[in-house]
Amino acid sequence: MTIEVLNESGADADEKRLGELARHALDALRVHPLAELSILLVDEDVMTELHVKWMDEPGPTDVLSFPMDELRPGHAPDEDDEDDPALLGDVVLCPSVAARQAADAGHSTADELELLTVHGILHLLGYDHAEPAEHKEMFGLQAELLASWREARRRP
DSSP, rough: OOEEEOOSSSSOHHHHHHHHHHHHHHHTTTTOOOOOEEEEEHHHHHHHHHHHHHHHOOOOOOOEEOSSSOOOTTTOOOOOTTTTTEEEEEEEHHHHHHHHHHHHHHHHHHHHHHHHHHHHHHHHTTOOSSSSHHHHHHHHHHHHHHHHHHHHHHOO
16 A cells, blocks of 8 residues: 655645554555555645635635545455555545644644544545434544554553
8 A cells, every 4th residue: 555645835744654543544444455545734725725626615715635546445346356456545634724623622732643544545435424314434443443453542
């Protein structure tokens, strides 16, 4: 699995840890091991441009997901494409928005960026939260993935 994390935001973030979290989530969701994921951290100006262009919403947001190939959790590739890497897509994070949300939620910016990373990955995999049942499923899975990640980090 190829996971690229680029920080173009100017903010301090643990790119290595975000990549490890992404790998943990994708492994837990049994996404094909040859999948490719990009995580990009940007400033508010760039996030605002993306938010307006792709969502027709004003101002910056915390996370945007741009799916590429259609992948689903636990979905093995066809025999013919077993060696072809699939492009999962891009998760774009805005650390300054995450910092404000973290302060409001009473936890660290790092914790908020982890939450947003998992949230973005779930969107790439087709999860949504527009309807109550979808919301329950997506946020439940998000909480499970974050809990298992944090538990794994505590083990020696």
